[in-house]
Amino acid sequence: MKQRCAIARAYAVNPKILLMDEPFGALDALTRVQMQVQLLQTWAQERRTVMFITHDVDEAVYLANRVVVMAARPGRIHAVIDVDLPYPRTEDIRLTDEFAELRNTVWSAVYHQQPDELTT
Structure with missing residues (x-):
């Protein structure tokens, strides 16, 4: 609930860019997925730029x-x-299959560090 409130407060000031640094990191798996869905729904309505920092490739x-x-x-x-x-x-x-392929590409970029082959 605290994370939802913090995100609502961030949107309330009507920023042009929303910066989110690991906002779902401390949540349990089910709540995390619910917040991801909610963020996508809000983004679809608002169409604001969001810079989202995460260590979770999926x-x-x-x-x-x-x-x-x-x-x-x-x-x-x-x-x-x-x-x-x-x-x-x-x-x-x-x-x-498309999701799996993209996930594998990102994993490869994170763990194998070969930028010339992966930068698109």
């Missing part, structure tokens, strides 16, 4: 239009991966 692919993978030490952009999954997104999309 969450990144499910929510994003574009995933930016950062490299550590020094912190820099390692790869940019376009997510061309259709909207509206539902839980069923997570079971598709």
Whole structure:
């Protein structure tokens, strides 16, 4: 409930860009999925730019239009991966071959760090 309230407060000030740093990280799995769905619904209505930081690859692919993978030490952009999954997104999309392929591409960018092959 605290996370929902914090997100509502952020939207209430009508920002042009909404910055969200691990907003669902401390939630249980079911609540996390519910919040992801709610965020997508709000985004569909408002169409504001959201920069969403997460360490959860599935969450990144499910929510994003574009995933930016950062490299550590020094912190820099390692790869940019376009997510061309259709909207509206539902839980069923997570079971598709397209989702699995994108998830694998992001995982590869995170763990194998070969930017020339993965940047699109």
